[in-house]
Amino acid sequence: METSAAAAATSPNNENKNVASLWRSKRFYIILLLWLAVCINYIDRINLSVAAPSISKEFGWDPGTMGLLFSSFFWTYVIFMVPTGWLIDRWGSRKVYALTISVWSAAAMLTGAAIGFASLLTARLALGAGEAGTYPAGGKAIRQWFPAKERGFVTAFFNSGASAGPAMASPVIAWLVVAAGWRASFFITGAIGFVWLFFWLRYYNHPRECGWLPPAEREYLLANTDTRPVAAPAAAGRKGTILRLFLKRTTWGLLATQGSGTYGTYLFLTWLPSYLVQAKGFALMKAGIFSSVPFLVAFVVVLFVGRMSDWLLAPDDVAKGRRRNIVIAVTLLSAVVFFTTLIDNEYLILALITVSVTALSCSTGLNLALANDLIGDPAITGSVFSIVVLGSNIIAQLAPLVTGYIVKATGSFESAFFLAGAVLAFGSLMCFTCSRKRIYLD
Numbered sequence: 001m002e003t004s005a006a007a008a009a010t011s012p013n014n015e016n017k018n019v020a021s022l023w024r025s026k027r028f029y030i031i032l033l034l035w036l037a038v039c040i041n042y043i044d045r046i047n048l049s050v051a052a053p054s055i056s057k058e059f060g061w062d063p064g065t066m067g068l069l070f071s072s073f074f075w076t077y078v079i080f081m082v083p084t085g086w087l088i089d090r091w092g093s094r095k096v097y098a099l100t101i102s103v104w105s106a107a108a109m110l111t112g113a114a115i116g117f118a119s120l121l122t123a124r125l126a127l128g129a130g131e132a133g134t135y136p137a138g139g140k141a142i143r144q145w146f147p148a149k150e151r152g153f154v155t156a157f158f159n160s161g162a163s164a165g166p167a168m169a170s171p172v173i174a175w176l177v178v179a180a181g182w183r184a185s186f187f188i189t190g191a192i193g194f195v196w197l198f199f200w201l202r203y204y205n206h207p208r209e210c211g212w213l214p215p216a217e218r219e220y221l222l223a224n225t226d227t228r229p230v231a232a233p234a235a236a237g238r239k240g241t242i243l244r245l246f247l248k249r250t251t252w253g254l255l256a257t258q259g260s261g262t263y264g265t266y267l268f269l270t271w272l273p274s275y276l277v278q279a280k281g282f283a284l285m286k287a288g289i290f291s292s293v294p295f296l297v298a299f300v301v302v303l304f305v306g307r308m309s310d311w312l313l314a315p316d317d318v319a320k321g322r323r324r325n326i327v328i329a330v331t332l333l334s335a336v337v338f339f340t341t342l343i344d345n346e347y348l349i350l351a352l353i354t355v356s357v358t359a360l361s362c363s364t365g366l367n368l369a370l371a372n373d374l375i376g377d378p379a380i381t382g383s384v385f386s387i388v389v390l391g392s393n394i395i396a397q398l399a400p401l402v403t404g405y406i407v408k409a410t411g412s413f414e415s416a417f418f419l420a421g422a423v424l425a426f427g428s429l430m431c432f433t434c435s436r437k438r439i440y441l442d
Contacts, residue, residue, distance in 0.1 A: 019217040022150050026213055027221065030145050031154050033200060034138050037101065038161025040193050041134050042269070043169040044108040044127060045073065047189050049270045050173040050291070051182040053277050053284055058182075059116065063274075067404015070270040072121055074397025077128035078390050082242060085136035085386020089379065093137040093144075094204050098197060100137070104130025105193030112186030139368065139385035143378055144206055147224040148318055149310060152369045156306020159365030160299050163357070166269060167295035174273075174288025241380065244441055245387055250321075253434025254371045254388045257327060259395030260427025261363040264334055264420050268294065268357055270400040275413050280346050290350060294357035302361045305330065309366055323370045324435045327363055331428040334359035338421030341414040367431070376440040384439060395423075 019025055048055070048069065056066050088096045107126035114120035138158050146154045169189065176185040207213055207221040245251050272294075276287040309326050317323075337356040340349050368385070375384050403416040 019214070019220045022146075022154070026217055027145050027207075030141065030204065031157055033196075033204060034141060034158050035161045035164070036196055037097070037134060037200075038138070038158060039165035039168070040101075040161075040196055041104070041131055042162050042165030043173075043189050043192065044104060045131070046166045046169065046269050047108065047173055047186055048111070048124070050170055050273050050284075050288055051177050051185055052274055054177055054182045055120075061117075062408060063404045064408045065117070065404075066274070067270075067401045067408075069117075069120060069124060070266075070400030070404065071397050072124045073128040073131075074393050075128060076125045077132050078393050078397065080129045080132035081136070081390035081393065082383070082386045084133045085382040085384075085390075086242070088133065088136050088140050088382035088386075092206065093141045094200075094206075096133050097137040097204075098201055100130045100133030101193045101197055101200075102130070105190050105197075106130075108190030108193070109187050111190070112183040135368070135389045136382045136385040139372060140382045141204075143372060143375075143381045144225055145221065147221075148315065148373070151318075151372055152309035152313070152323065152366065153303070153307040155369035155372065156302050156309075156362070156365040159368060160302045160306075160361060162265065162364070163295040163298035163302060163361045165295075167292045167299055170273070170292040170295070171285075171288045174285050178285060241383055241441060242387065245380065245384060245439065248437075248439050249434050250374055250437050250439050251384065251387060252391075253430050253436070254367060254374070254384075255391035256395075256430035257331060257367045257427045257435065258364060258371075258388050258392035260423045260430075261331060261334065261360050261367065262392045262396035263399045263423045264337065264356065264360045265364065266396045266399040267337075267403055267416065267420050268353065268360075271403050271407075271413070271416075272353070278407075279413055280349075293350065294354040295361075297354050298358040298361040301358045302365055305362045306365060306369070309369065318373050319438070321370060321374050321436055321438070323366060323373055324431050327366045327370055327435075328428050328431050330359045330362040330366065331424055331431065334363055335421040335424040335428075337417050337424075340417050363427075370435060374435065374438050376438040380439070380441060 022028055052066050055061070084096060084100065104127050107123050107130055110126070111120065111123040114123055142151065142154055142158060173185050173189065176188060203212065207218055207225070210218070272291045273284075273287045276282040276290055277284060282290065305326070309323055312326075313323060334356045336352050336359075340352050343349060343352075368388075371384060371388055372381070375381055399420070402419070403413070406416045406419075407413060
């Protein structure tokens with residue numbers, strides 16, 4: 001009897017059920033690694049936002065100067081985005097991710113050694129250059145490790161690190177700034193990336209080359225995903241690939257939608273602590289705690305919405321890009337940030353910001369899943385993701401800069417929130433009209 005039971009437990013059917021389940025499979029560790037990378041990415045991005053009141057006080061900088069520093073991250077982020085995506089298609093996610101996180105983690109730590117505007121600006125530029133690889137590498141890895149039926153949830157989980165990182169880190173960074181000074185906060189948070197790097201190099205590779213992956217799961221992944229370790233030169237290395245992708249209407253739809261969501265996200269990431277301190281009179285510690293609430297709620301909700309998108313969509317719906325309907329709905333919902341201009345109660349404002357941040361997280365995550373749905377040739381995945389994220393961050397880098405100068409000119413955040421609502425409405429329109437056809441290199 002015991003022998004029969006043991007045989008049943010290890011039978012091929014039981015084994016197949018395990019490998020087909022994301023939660024019981026070994027590939028879950030890969031999405032956990034990717035999620036942690038995005039968490040670390042956003043922790044290093046928002047450290048300056050939480051420390052901004054202390055930094056601006058020490059150096060005597062006005063909101064315009066801080067807005068410039070917030071925005072400077074994006075200058076190199078967008079410059080390095082497409083070259084990094086091209087390298088990922090050629091060399092794979094393992095090598096490029098290792099290089100980029102090393103650069104950004106070192107830059108984050110060096111921020112703590114800044115002695116003035118020039119040195120702080122240089123550190124932010126280096127941080128942007130390093131972080132450019134995060135989403136193209138993640139998109140490539142998801143394409144190779146996860147079947148299409150899991151893609152909505154997995155991409156949402158991956159992108160939810162953008163909410164989980166700030167949610168976990170905002171109060172901790174605020175505490176570090178108060179207890180040990182803003183410089184120490186950069187030294188400590190920047191070092192986390194090097195811990196992640198150890199595990200990445202130890203465990204990540206293409207499924208075909210991953211020695212710790214059970215044979216049954218490896219065969220399942222090779223049969224149900226894009227199996228090439230790196231892109232075929234005939235596709236990804238073809239001359240004019242980037243230009244031809246820019247000529248696709250779908251590329252522009254994905255780019256504009258991602259841009260509108262990222263614009264709203266970066267308004268909150270960079271200015272929410274300062275908004276609570278300056279406009280609502282919060283102490284820094286309270287502002288750090290309040291700033292974490294919207295991102296904590298977003299982290300939980302975005303996983304449910306991502307999973308729901310997989311449940312609702314049949315394989316034919318995925319291939320036809322019908323995930324865009326959910327993207328449009330949550331992008332429109334995120335525009336409720338506009339109504340913060342009409343009320344004064346700080347808790348109602350926090351509730352609206354929480355709804356907006358949550359919808360933004362759903363929008364950007366599902367739009368990336370939609371991008372993977374609409375990529376007809378897996379060899380160009382890194383390039384498409386780099387273009388979408390590049391374009392979106394060209395738009396998003398305006399958020400901290402424009403907001404800073406609006407606040408400087410008007411003494412209020414109201415016009416900045418109104419503008420964010422208009423940008424989000426535009427992103428919804430672009431998704432509806434443009435993100436419809438699959439992307440192929442003709």
